Amino acid sequence: MKKLISIVLLLTMLATLCACSAEKTNEILIGCYMPLTGSNAGSGICEVRGIEMALAEINAAGGIDGKQLKLVTYDSAGTTEGATKAATRLIEQDGVKVIAGSFLSSSVLAVSALTERAKVLHVGTGTGATWTNIGLNYTYRATANGNLPVATMVEQLVDCGMKSIALISVASEYGQSGHDAVVAACAANNIEVKADVIYQSAETDYTGVISNALSANADTLVVYGLGTELALITKQLRQNGYEDLIFTIEGGANSEMFSVAGDASNNVVFSAAYVVPATAEEGATAQIQDVLKRYVKDFGEMPYSDCFYRGYDQGRLIVEALKNCENVEDGESIMKAFKALSGIELLGGTFDFTNGTGDGLTSANKWMIMDGKIQVYDKAALLK
Amino acid sequence: MTTESTIIRLVIGALMIGSVYAVMGMSYSLIYKATGLMNLAQGDFLMLGAFVGLTFYKTLGLNIVLSFILTFIVMFALGYVVQRYLITSLLNKGASFSFIILCTSALSLAFQNGSQIIWSPYTLPFPAIFDTGAVDIFGAKVAPENLLVLFIAAFGAIGLFLFINKTKLGTAMRASALDQTAASSVGINVQLTKGITWGLSAGLAGVVGMALGPVYGVYSTMGAMIAQKAFAGAVTGGYGNIYGAVIGGLFYGFMETFVSAYLTTTYKDAITFAMLIIILAISPTGLFKEKVIE
Numbered sequence: 001m002k003k004l005i006s007i008v009l010l011l012t013m014l015a016t017l018c019a020c021s022a023e024k025t026n027e028i029l030i031g032c033y034m035p036l037t038g039s040n041a042g043s044g045i046c047e048v049r050g051i052e053m054a055l056a057e058i059n060a061a062g063g064i065d066g067k068q069l070k071l072v073t074y075d076s077a078g079t080t081e082g083a084t085k086a087a088t089r090l091i092e093q094d095g096v097k098v099i100a101g102s103f104l105s106s107s108v109l110a111v112s113a114l115t116e117r118a119k120v121l122h123v124g125t126g127t128g129a130t131w132t133n134i135g136l137n138y139t140y141r142a143t144a145n146g147n148l149p150v151a152t153m154v155e156q157l158v159d160c161g162m163k164s165i166a167l168i169s170v171a172s173e174y175g176q177s178g179h180d181a182v183v184a185a186c187a188a189n190n191i192e193v194k195a196d197v198i199y200q201s202a203e204t205d206y207t208g209v210i211s212n213a214l215s216a217n218a219d220t221l222v223v224y225g226l227g228t229e230l231a232l233i234t235k236q237l238r239q240n241g242y243e244d245l246i247f248t249i250e251g252g253a254n255s256e257m258f259s260v261a262g263d264a265s266n267n268v269v270f271s272a273a274y275v276v277p278a279t280a281e282e283g284a285t286a287q288i289q290d291v292l293k294r295y296v297k298d299f300g301e302m303p304y305s306d307c308f309y310r311g312y313d314q315g316r317l318i319v320e321a322l323k324n325c326e327n328v329e330d331g332e333s334i335m336k337a338f339k340a341l342s343g344i345e346l347l348g349g350t351f352d353f354t355n356g357t358g359d360g361l362t363s364a365n366k367w368m369i370m371d372g373k374i375q376v377y378d379k380a381a382l383l384k
Numbered sequence: 385m386t387t388e389s390t391i392i393r394l395v396i397g398a399l400m401i402g403s404v405y406a407v408m409g410m411s412y413s414l415i416y417k418a419t420g421l422m423n424l425a426q427g428d429f430l431m432l433g434a435f436v437g438l439t440f441y442k443t444l445g446l447n448i449v450l451s452f453i454l455t456f457i458v459m460f461a462l463g464y465v466v467q468r469y470l471i472t473s474l475l476n477k478g479a480s481f482s483f484i485i486l487c488t489s490a491l492s493l494a495f496q497n498g499s500q501i502i503w504s505p506y507t508l509p510f511p512a513i514f515d516t517g518a519v520d521i522f523g524a525k526v527a528p529e530n531l532l533v534l535f536i537a538a539f540g541a542i543g544l545f546l547f548i549n550k551t552k553l554g555t556a557m558r559a560s561a562l563d564q565t566a567a568s569s570v571g572i573n574v575q576l577t578k579g580i581t582w583g584l585s586a587g588l589a590g591v592v593g594m595a596l597g598p599v600y601g602v603y604s605t606m607g608a609m610i611a612q613k614a615f616a617g618a619v620t621g622g623y624g625n626i627y628g629a630v631i632g633g634l635f636y637g638f639m640e641t642f643v644s645a646y647l648t649t650t651y652k653d654a655i656t657f658a659m660l661i662i663i664l665a666i667s668p669t670g671l672f673k674e675k676v677i678e
Binding site (some may be wrong): 200215256 | 524641646
């Protein structure tokens with residue numbers, strides 16, 4: 001019986017492999033590793049949907065040289081180990097020449113070692129500053145570098161007359177790079193960092209962290225974190241009686257700010273490339289409204305996080321590189337085409353990769369949460 | 385904000401999270417004491433309880449008290465079924481202790497992924513239970529939902545204590561834990577008491593999870609870190625000792641809250657778990673010197 005089962009499994013595996021190789025001739029495979037389970041699954045699913053939407057557009061228009069684009073996605077479970085395993089499989093087993101990377105910078109950084117060696121184009125959407133501007137040839141960012149929103153957020157601090165802050169940041173590669181950027185930007189603008197508090201990821205109770213930050217009696221709080229954690233800190237800050245402004249960056253646009261923090265998210269000021277409005281019609285541009293309407297049509301809901309936008313831009317940029325390259329089977333050729341992209345108008349702004357840093361965007365936008373809605377930053381309304 | 389109000393807020397916060405660890409630690413100890421097993425899916429019972437409670441309270445619009453009761457019943461049934469039809473069948477096939485642990489670990493992942501499929505991979509909001517905002521306790525602002533968590537956890541701990549010590553079924557559970565053969569010989573249905581033990585553990589974890597919903601939101605991994613610390617608390621108190629689990633849980637609640645408020649937030653967990661190692665190095669069977677089941 002065991003032998004029979006073994007033979008059946010082996011034959012199934014071989015049949016699957018044969019089917020894959022037969023399909024490959026008419027398709028261009030694009031690899032993708034993304035957290036599809038675990039605490040980051042919501043954003044991961046959104047990002048994959050964004051990439052697939054971008055690929056569907058080009059496929060509907062006939063593909064590239066008659067070949068359809070196909071996304072091969074593996075779950076990284078939000079860990080660097082999971083990401084490197086998935087990327088190894090994509091490169092060695094599936095033979096992809098392009099990988100759409102995760103929005104988790106730690107994963108992008110870990111995978112970049114593999115893609116650089118294998119000469120595979122790797123386009124990530126993490127915002128941590130550490131993995132661009134370090135001389136990588138095959139690794140690029142399809143969203144704003146975290147330093148951009150930080151610089152913009154510090155402009156908002158100055159604009160609101162803040163002279164000192166208590167900084168709460170997450171203990172991760174993302175949090176560390178953001179922390180360093182906030183401290184440097186504050187120093188450059190004569191803003192004193194009175195308290196520097198780190199919280200552990202996946203924590204649930206922040207009583208001690210909050211008490212530590214509030215005891216500094218700074219003018220305001222800056223929280224450098226994402227998702228549920230940022231929402232929980234915001235909520236618990238309000239539950240502990242803190243009613244003033246809270247400054248943050250992209251995490252302010254996450255849906256958890258409304259689903260978890262609820263009314264506590266009012267008076268949160270942030271800077272980010274993208275935000276998810278309450279309805280598709282409220283999108284900042286016609287292009288954003290269009291993709292949001294399609295998202296709602298396909299999935300019956302608004303995107304859970306801004307990672308959908310990142311995924312869409314990521315997919316569109318990859319498509320542009322594949323269209324422009326000399327040989328879609330050659331990673332170096334695709335990389336050169338990607339590096340030459342400029343003036344590409346997408347959801348996050350105008351992308352230009354010709355400066356060779358790996359970053360394509362040079363600006364971020366200012367936002368605030370008021371009356372339970374994300375609105376364009378307006379100091380007068382905020383301080384009223 | 386005055387020093388006094390800060391300390392009051394910290395004490396209430398520590399009591400809240402500490403009592404959650406205490407109840408979870410009690411549920412670990414209960415299973416270990418009654419069956420000699422370790423359940424790594426205990427944190428996921430908490431998470432499932434939060435989702436089930438959300439369904440009763442928000443989706444079906446039931447009364448909050450009724451939602452708590454129904455959540456307890458559903459989670460009790462789940463714990464009972466897991467023990468009677470999964471754990472028992474594995475043990476009957478000669479599965480070793482380590483195999484059972486592995487099984488509960490797999491169950492944990494299955495519960496997490498299952499909850500994402502059934503409910504959502506996203507964090508779901510649990511509606512506020514009380515209409516009032518933060519209440520003032522000696523100058524410290526505290527959300528009423530936090531006090532509810534404290535109340536539920538304390539109620540669960542006292543209820544469990546009374547159940548084990550003052551009821552026939554509780555006495556039967558203790559007898560089964562001490563000597564299964566002797567318990568069987570006096571007419572106690574040992575398998576039934578084991579199932580009830582798992583049911584109680586899951587039910588307790590479930591109602592605590594539901595109480596935590598309005599504070600933390602409801603998501604598939606919400607029980608992971610809580611279970612880890614509750615387990616550490618149970619071990620510190622003396623694994624298998626119900627009272628030890630309470631003391632251990634409260635100890636960890638106070639340690640992590642005050643260490644992060646006054647010492648360091650970065651190394652809070654390192655310091656807290658270093659204490660676990662120190663305590664176990666000095667007293668390997670925990671603070672209450674519980675006899676370890678071989």
